[in-house]
Amino acid sequence: TPQHAVTFGDLQEKQIEEVLWAFKDRVNDLKKDRRFRYILLFKNFGEAAGASLEHPHCQLIALPVIPKRVKEEVDGAKLFYDLKERCIFCDIIRQEAAGARLVTESERFTVIEPYAPRFPFETWVLPKRHQSHFEDSDAPTLQNLAWVMRATMRKIDHVLERPAYNFIVHSAPIQDEPLPHFHWHLEIIPKLTKVAGFEWGTGFYINPTPPEESARFLREAGLV
Amino acid sequence: TPQHAVTFGDLQEKQIEEVLWAFKDRVNDLKKDRRFRYILLFKNFGEAAGASLEHPHCQLIALPVIPKRVKEEVDGAKLFYDLKERCIFCDIIRQEAAGARLVTESERFTVIEPYAPRFPFETWVLPKRHQSHFEDSDAPTLQNLAWVMRATMRKIDHVLERPAYNFIVHSAPIQDEPLPHFHWHLEIIPKLTKVAGFEWGTGFYINPTPPEESARFLREAGLV
Numbered sequence: 001t002p003q004h005a006v007t008f009g010d011l012q013e014k015q016i017e018e019v020l021w022a023f024k025d026r027v028n029d030l031k032k033d034r035r036f037r038y039i040l041l042f043k044n045f046g047e048a049a050g051a052s053l054e055h056p057h058c059q060l061i062a063l064p065v066i067p068k069r070v071k072e073e074v075d076g077a078k079l080f081y082d083l084k085e086r087c088i089f090c091d092i093i094r095q096e097a098a099g100a101r102l103v104t105e106s107e108r109f110t111v112i113e114p115y116a117p118r119f120p121f122e123t124w125v126l127p128k129r130h131q132s133h134f135e136d137s138d139a140p141t142l143q144n145l146a147w148v149m150r151a152t153m154r155k156i157d158h159v160l161e162r163p164a165y166n167f168i169v170h171s172a173p174i175q176d177e178p179l180p181h182f183h184w185h186l187e188i189i190p191k192l193t194k195v196a197g198f199e200w201g202t203g204f205y206i207n208p209t210p211p212e213e214s215a216r217f218l219r220e221a222g223l224v
Numbered sequence: 225t226p227q228h229a230v231t232f233g234d235l236q237e238k239q240i241e242e243v244l245w246a247f248k249d250r251v252n253d254l255k256k257d258r259r260f261r262y263i264l265l266f267k268n269f270g271e272a273a274g275a276s277l278e279h280p281h282c283q284l285i286a287l288p289v290i291p292k293r294v295k296e297e298v299d300g301a302k303l304f305y306d307l308k309e310r311c312i313f314c315d316i317i318r319q320e321a322a323g324a325r326l327v328t329e330s331e332r333f334t335v336i337e338p339y340a341p342r343f344p345f346e347t348w349v350l351p352k353r354h355q356s357h358f359e360d361s362d363a364p365t366l367q368n369l370a371w372v373m374r375a376t377m378r379k380i381d382h383v384l385e386r387p388a389y390n391f392i393v394h395s396a397p398i399q400d401e402p403l404p405h406f407h408w409h410l411e412i413i414p415k416l417t418k419v420a421g422f423e424w425g426t427g428f429y430i431n432p433t434p435p436e437e438s439a440r441f442l443r444e445a446g447l448v
Contacts, residue, residue: 042421050420059421067426166421195419196274197266197283197390202291 001056007045007162008056009153017146019058023169024142026060027135031174036062038070038173041134046164048191066173073170074182081181089183090130100212103219104151108144111152113211113218119193120209121160123218125152125186132172132179149186155221156190164191225280231269231386232280233377241370243282247393248366250284251359255398260286262294262397265358270388272415290397297394298406305405313407314354324436327443328375332368335376337435337442343417344433345384347442349376349410356396356403373410379445380414388415 001015008016027039043058044051080088096102096112103111103123110126125148127141137145156163171184199205225239232240251263267282268275304312320326320336327335327347334350349372351365361369380387395408423429 040422040425042425044420048418050418050423061422063426067428069425069427072427166424168421168425170425189424194272194274196268197392198264198285199274200390200413201264201266201293201392201394202287203293203296204291 004055006056007153007157008043009150009157011150013146013150016150017143020137020142020145020149023058023060024135024137027174030060030062031135033062034175035064037066037175038063039171040067041169041171043165043167045166046162046191048164049166049189051164070170070173074172074179077183078181087130087181087183089126089185093126093128101215103155103215104148104223106144106148106151108141109148111148113215115211117207117209117211117214118205119189120207121156121163121190121192121214121218122207122211123152123156123188123190123214125149125188126183127185130180130183132176132182132184133174134169134171134184135174136178151223152188152218154223155218156188158221159217160190160192165189166191228279230280231377231381232267233374233381235374237370237374240374241367244361244366244369244373247282247284248359248361251398254284254286255359257286258399259288261290261399262287263395264291265393265395267389267391269390270415272388273390273413275388294394294397298396298403301407302405311354311405311407313350313409317350317352325439327379327439328372328447330368330372330375332365333372335372337439339435341431341433341435341438342429343413344431345380345387345414345416345438345442346431346435347376347380347412347414349373349412350407351409354404354407356400356406356408357398358393358395358408359398360402375447376412376442378447379442380412382445383441384414384416389413390415 001011023041030036030039039060039062041058041060077088093110096110101113101115103113105111108128110128112124114122114124165188167186167188169186172179172182247265254260254263263284263286265282265284301312317334320334325337325339327337329335332352334352336348338346338348389412391410391412393410396403396406
C-alpha cells in the first residue's frame with residue numbers, strides 16, 4: 001500500500017481482497033517449483049511482534065522442507081481423522097457455532113477464540129467449507145475472507161488499542177493432494193504476554209485470559 | 225538475596241553456590257511426591273525476558289506431566305544413543321573441546337555456543353561427566369558450577385551490556401532412573417531477537433549471529 005501509517009484493519013475491504021489475491025497468486029506460482037515443500041504466509045505488525053519494517057507489509061517464505069510445527073499440526077489432525085473419520089477443524093466449527101468462544105461469522109467463515117489458546121486473544125479464522133490448501137480458495141471465498149478479516153482486525157484494534165500482532169496462514173504442504181484431515185485457517189496472535197523461561201523449557205503456555213472472556217470482549221466491540 | 229539491584233553475575237561465588245544448593249534441595253524434596261513427573265528450574269531476568277518481579281529471583285515449577293519440549297529433547301537424545309551407543313552431549317563436549325564455539329571451561333564444566341543455536345549468544349553449560357539428573361550433582365560439582373556460572377554470566381553481562389535473558393536447567397524427568405542417553409545441562413538465552421510470525425509458523429529460528437562469532441566475543445571478554 002502507498003499509505004505508510006495504516007494497519008490491516010484500516011484498509012478497505014477491496015484492498016484486503018487484493019492482498020489475499022497476491023497471497024494466492026504467489027503461492028500458485030511458487031508451487032510450480034518442485035523444490036519447495038512449504039510456503040508460509042504471515043504478517044508481523046509492531047515492534048513487539050518482531051516487525052522489522054514500519055511500512056505495512058506481509059511476508060511469504062518458501063521452504064525446501066516441511067516445518068516442524070506444520071508437521072505436528074498436520075500429523076495431529078491426521079491422528080484425529082484416523083480415529084473419528086472426521087476433520088477435527090470441521091468438528092470445532094460445528095461445536096463453536098453458537099458458543100461462548102464465537103467472535104463473529106460470515107457466510108463462509110467462522111472466527112473463534114480456540115478452546116485452549118496459548119495466548120490472550122489468540123483468534124482463529126476458519127473457512128466453513130472443508131479445504132486443506134489456502135491457495136485453492138475461489139474468488140467469492142477470498143472476497144468473504146476480506147470482509148471477515150477486516151471485521152476481526154477492527155475488533156482487535158478497538159478492544160486492544162492497536163496491539164502488535166502476528167498472523168499466520170496455516171495451510172497444508174504445497175505438494176500434497178487435497179487432504180481430508182487438514183483444514184486451512186488463519187491464526188492471529190496479539191502480542192500481549194512475554195514468552196519466558198517456563199514456555200521455553202516446557203513448550204506449555206501460561207495464559208491468564210479465558211477464551212470465553214476475550215470472545216465476549218470482541219463480540220461486544222460490534223463491527224467498529 | 226536481600227540486595228535488590230544485583231544481577232546473577234554480580235553475586236559472589238559462594239552466593240551462587242547457595243542458590244544451586246537450594247535448587248538441588250527443593251527438587252530432591254519435591255521428588256518424594258510421586259504425582260510430580262517433572263520439575264523445571266529457570267530464571268527470567270529483565271522485562272524483555274518476561275520477568276514479572278524486579279527483585280532477583282529464580283523459579284521452580286513442579287508438573288504432573290512431562291513437558292512436550294523435555295520429551296522431544298530426551299527422545300531425540302535416545303534416538304542418537306540407540307544409533308551410536310554414545311550420549312550425544314558427551315560427543316558434543318568432546319567435539320567442541322578446543323574448537324571455535326568454546327566459551328570457557330572449568331575442571332568439571334564446558335561452556336559452548338551450540339552448533340546450530342536458535343538465538344544469538346545462546347549459551348550452554350554442560351557438566352563434563354555424564355549425568356542425567358541435575359539434582360544428583362555432588363558438592364564439588366555445585367561449587368565448580370557456581371564458579372563457571374558466575375564467569376559466564378559476567379562475560380554475557382559485559383559483552384551484551386546486561387541483557388535480559390532466560391536460563392533453563394535441562395534435566396531428565398524426576399521419576400526416571402539415571403539415563404545413559406540424557407545429559408543434564410543449562411541453557412542461557414539472552415533476549416536479543418524477537419520471536420515473530422516465521423518462528424511461530426514453522427518452529428524454525430532465524431539467527432543472524434554465527435555461534436563462532438558470539439563465542440569469540442565471550443572468550444575475548446576474559447574473566448571480567
